Amino acid sequence: MAITDWHENDRPREKLLNFGPEHLSDAELLAIFLRVGVQGKSAVELAQDLLDHFGSLHQLLNADETEFCEAKGLGQAKFVQLQAVLEISRRHFESGLTKGDALTDPENVARLLQHHIGQQARETFGLVLLDQQHHFIAFVPLFTGTLNQASVHAREVIQTVLDHQAAAVILAHNHPSGDPTPSQADLDLTQRLKQALDMIDVRCLDHIILGDHGRWTSLAQQGHL
Incomplete structure (x- = not known):
């Protein structure tokens, strides 16, 4: 079943908007990043497969380019996007420190x-x-x-x-x-x-x-x- 056929409260994007990102599982958050799945699998199912493949979200985020790009449903474009997201997160956190307490x-x-x-x-x-x-x-x-x-x-x-x-x-x-x-x-x-x-x-x-x-x-x- 496609994600569009799910109940609104079960769709990752709508769930995030309605309840906040803290209410999403690792697979649901990753699915939003992936945007689409692969043939026969929704983005959430693909995300769960990737988490199982790498062992955890931590291991996936720390995979090098070769390991990351070899996983089904990923590739260099996704690797570049992820590195940008991680760097944005780091700079956002450090910016708060330099201006804060x-x-x-x-x-x-x-x-x-x-x-x-x-x-x-x-x-x-x-x-x-x-x-x-x-x-x-x-x-x-x-x-x-x-x-x-x-x-x-x-x-x-x-x-x-x-x-x-x-x-x-x-x-x-x-x-x-x-x-x-x-x-x-x-x-x-x-x-x-x-x-x-x-x-x-x-x-x-x-x-x-x-x-x-x-x-x-x-x-x-x-x-x-």
């Missing part, structure tokens, strides 16, 4: 970081740079790969802070394994960088570790800072 809530920091490193397949370390009032300046990724005392250089962290004239910083990295629990190496690295930043009178406010499915850990909340 101080960025001190770990949950808001974690949301920001999801746009930058939450989707990375490799461990990535970066800095959330803040001004004197703790307003957002920029996020700068610095290191990729296994993070330890040797791989993350304090001098590059300090140089980045000085280049942006930041007054405070939040350390951040992801755990591709999905578990945001800090390792001893994470704790040791945090203390070493905090000590280095203290020497130039820059506050290290937190270290956020991202996992999967929106999970994250704040070392400040755990009492490590």
